[in-house]
Amino acid sequence: MKTKNIMIVGVGGQGSLLASKLLGKLLLTKGYDIKVSEVHGMSQRGGSVVTYVRFGDKVYSPVIDKGEADYIVSFELLEAARYTEFLKPGGKIVTNTQQINPMPVITGAAEYPADLVKKMQAAGIDVDAFDALKLAEEAGSSKAVNIVLMGHLSKNFDFTMEEWMQAIESSVPAKFLELNKKAFMLGRDA
Amino acid sequence: MKTLMLGNEAVARGLFEAGCDFVSSYPGTPSTEITEAVAKYPEVYAEWAPNEKVAMEAAFGACLSGKRSFCGMKHVGLNVAADPLFTIAYTGVNAGMVIGVADDAGMHSSQNEQDSRHYARAAKVPMLEPSDSAEALAFAKLAYEISEEFDTPVFIKMCTRVAHSQSIVETGERVEVRKTYEKDPQKYIMMPGNAKRRHPIVEERTQKLIAWGETAPVNRIEEGEDHAFGIITSSTSYQYVKEVCGDKYPVLKLGMIWPLADGLLTKFAASVEKVIVVEELDSFIETRCHELGLNVAGKDIFPCIDEFSQNLVADKLGVYAPVCGAKLDDVIPARPPVMCAGCPHRGLYYTLAKNKVTAMGDIGCYTLGAVPPLAALDTTICMGASISGLHGFTKAGGGKAVAVIGDSTFMHSGVTGLINAAYNESNSTIIIVDNSITGMTGHQQNPTTGFNLKGDPCTKIDLETLCRAVGIRRVRVVDPYDLAQCDAALKEELAADEPSVIISRRPCALLKYVKHNKPLEVDPDKCKSCKMCMKIGCPAISMVDGKAVVDNTLCTGCGVCAQLCKFDALKAPQEV
Numbered sequence A: 001m002k003t004k005n006i007m008i009v010g011v012g013g014q015g016s017l018l019a020s021k022l023l024g025k026l027l028l029t030k031g032y033d034i035k036v037s038e039v040h041g042m043s044q045r046g047g048s049v050v051t052y053v054r055f056g057d058k059v060y061s062p063v064i065d066k067g068e069a070d071y072i073v074s075f076e077l078l079e080a081a082r083y084t085e086f087l088k089p090g091g092k093i094v095t096n097t098q099q100i101n102p103m104p105v106i107t108g109a110a111e112y113p114a115d116l117v118k119k120m121q122a123a124g125i126d127v128d129a130f131d132a133l134k135l136a137e138e139a140g141s142s143k144a145v146n147i148v149l150m151g152h153l154s155k156n157f158d159f160t161m162e163e164w165m166q167a168i169e170s171s172v173p174a175k176f177l178e179l180n181k182k183a184f185m186l187g188r189d190a
Numbered sequence B: 001m002k003t004l005m006l007g008n009e010a011v012a013r014g015l016f017e018a019g020c021d022f023v024s025s026y027p028g029t030p031s032t033e034i035t036e037a038v039a040k041y042p043e044v045y046a047e048w049a050p051n052e053k054v055a056m057e058a059a060f061g062a063c064l065s066g067k068r069s070f071c072g073m074k075h076v077g078l079n080v081a082a083d084p085l086f087t088i089a090y091t092g093v094n095a096g097m098v099i100g101v102a103d104d105a106g107m108h109s110s111q112n113e114q115d116s117r118h119y120a121r122a123a124k125v126p127m128l129e130p131s132d133s134a135e136a137l138a139f140a141k142l143a144y145e146i147s148e149e150f151d152t153p154v155f156i157k158m159c160t161r162v163a164h165s166q167s168i169v170e171t172g173e174r175v176e177v178r179k180t181y182e183k184d185p186q187k188y189i190m191m192p193g194n195a196k197r198r199h200p201i202v203e204e205r206t207q208k209l210i211a212w213g214e215t216a217p218v219n220r221i222e223e224g225e226d227h228a229f230g231i232i233t234s235s236t237s238y239q240y241v242k243e244v245c246g247d248k249y250p251v252l253k254l255g256m257i258w259p260l261a262d263g264l265l266t267k268f269a270a271s272v273e274k275v276i277v278v279e280e281l282d283s284f285i286e287t288r289c290h291e292l293g294l295n296v297a298g299k300d301i302f303p304c305i306d307e308f309s310q311n312l313v314a315d316k317l318g319v320y321a322p323v324c325g326a327k328l329d330d331v332i333p334a335r336p337p338v339m340c341a342g343c344p345h346r347g348l349y350y351t352l353a354k355n356k357v358t359a360m361g362d363i364g365c366y367t368l369g370a371v372p373p374l375a376a377l378d379t380t381i382c383m384g385a386s387i388s389g390l391h392g393f394t395k396a397g398g399g400k401a402v403a404v405i406g407d408s409t410f411m412h413s414g415v416t417g418l419i420n421a422a423y424n425e426s427n428s429t430i431i432i433v434d435n436s437i438t439g440m441t442g443h444q445q446n447p448t449t450g451f452n453l454k455g456d457p458c459t460k461i462d463l464e465t466l467c468r469a470v471g472i473r474r475v476r477v478v479d480p481y482d483l484a485q486c487d488a489a490l491k492e493e494l495a496a497d498e499p500s501v502i503i504s505r506r507p508c509a510l511l512k513y514v515k516h517n518k519p520l521e522v523d524p525d526k527c528k529s530c531k532m533c534m535k536i537g538c539p540a541i542s543m544v545d546g547k548a549v550v551d552n553t554l555c556t557g558c559g560v561c562a563q564l565c566k567f568d569a570l571k572a573p574q575e576v
Ligand SMILES: Cc1ncc(C[n+]2csc(CCOP(=O)(O)OP(=O)(O)O)c2C)c(N)n1
Pocket: B026, B027, B028, B029, B074, B076, B077, B078, B080, B363, B364, B365, B366, B383, B405, B406, B407, B408, B409, B410, B435, B437, B438, B439, B440, B441
């Protein structure tokens, strides 16, 4: 199988590491070769963060480059717009519509661009945008945005529900399991 | 068992399986997780040392006693540990000793882009360089074998993309290795007479390692159908080359990056029409090839700045031209890292900015005080440089200035600077921003926190007593959430005619035990849009339609912004 590339982007602190952990667990059980590249350290302090998940028969590079992503899963709208160049022709962006102002916007040095979903669509990008924060809160915690997004992404793959649920079980602490399963389903049904 | 492991976790697993018994490290991205992961194995003693020099010396002591040891650090940490390194290279080891060092091409979390491979060459110490997690595990184990067979410390060199990428590893069992210590002054006491005898042994050792590297499986030639060119590479660059070229061109994949197997380089060069060296950062392999008289290309094609990627390699080798996805016309504002909402450093920096003092900074979360709107720092060089730099600045008549240094950084290399300020009587005002944790690298314990790496309670260094003991008479503690207190302390200490220390103390707002207050509320009728609250660069506050708005998912209720509001518009929610 040709290597598939999933980029997970967001704002440091939003929980993208859990999303990549979940994907990693799932893909490992499917017998793929896998590479997952994460950001630790400085950028986690509210900066723009990127995680690369790659799987296939044999994966060499740990990173995804411009023009290579099959999917970009974004925790925040501006971050989706930041990485459009990484999408491959026919690739898809799955994004939360939540907006978090970066410091230059907060201080008034820059503006948060308006109508980003429309603009991405106008540029010919396949964008699947929805309010993942609302669904996470509905599931019981705003922190479950990551799992809601994974639920929504799951519609694009033919892994079984059981396989996804197993991956969730081995990635989240037992006491948050029900919440996360609910978050996943809400994302999947959205 | 097959599992997905971070490169750093795989190194830790390799250390464990090799029977490593003693680990002493100082945190630093991207090396930290090696030590955090190895500390989880109950069989291994692991600790945070106050700095890398101490860690390396401790690891040497442990290997001397007969147990396999390890110390880990980031590239700049190796500068701090360079002194013991160059001489441990002479003494050699008893049980094996491995030094983990992680470079950060692209400077994801570093102040410079130095290439640690030069240390291997300069100190004459062998260096292994894995290209994925499976190799990280295998090379960690191999490093101990080399260490004991050739009587030398051995480097395992990581880079961000290998350290922080997960890939599949197969784990094995732990072996136990024990040697006995025997007194051997000629080997271990490096005074001139003995060192003179050891130096030739070191040179011979390098020759033996070169011979070993000629046939060792760590260095391998991967055949290719097209001999128009061949590529010499290692580490993550190898992965980019394979991603781009597949099996088309022959590749010499180097696992031991120092000493280089001269014969293998020569043989490989002879087997292809043209050789291209693909290596991140400096010319290192390439330089050796030139010394051997080999005609190779490298840095004339590839940059010595920033990290590589498959597109860059494809482009430079002329294999394909990458096609990027669509780009929006809008300018996408940058999202730099920021001080968190509720960060105790914020109040202190506001005070510094307001008083317009020159501030010699240091390295940690508090370096983010350099970013607008606070923009309260003037310098950042390396760990500890704030206090010593301030001493020079004030002695030379630079004017009203302070040093700002974190608790972990102060323990690392600030104490000696403070001793200098006391001893040479500079009129320095030193601020220790004590958030009770090593924040920037992801919450490691340090000597001031009262807990060790394993999370157990331990001796807690008392900063006030320490500062007084080195001769500072004026030592005071302030709460950085209290702006009036900070302001008064700063003014008084700047006015004082002797060196003084202000400890700005509040635990990091992200620590689990720290309780947050209710998010503040804005009374829109009282808000006069003066934007005073925006001067502290808090990510929880923004202006919406001309009025301040508090993001209640971020606000910790620290109240610093409320102290700035002259109109009483920012308030804690009223109890009902
Ligand atoms: C010589 C060296 N070792 C390690 C590092 C990595 N590093 C950067 S900041 C930091 C610790 C900062 O902790 P502290 O001083 O307590 O400040 P905080 O981040 O908590 O504000 C470390 C270990 C470095 N930059 N240089």
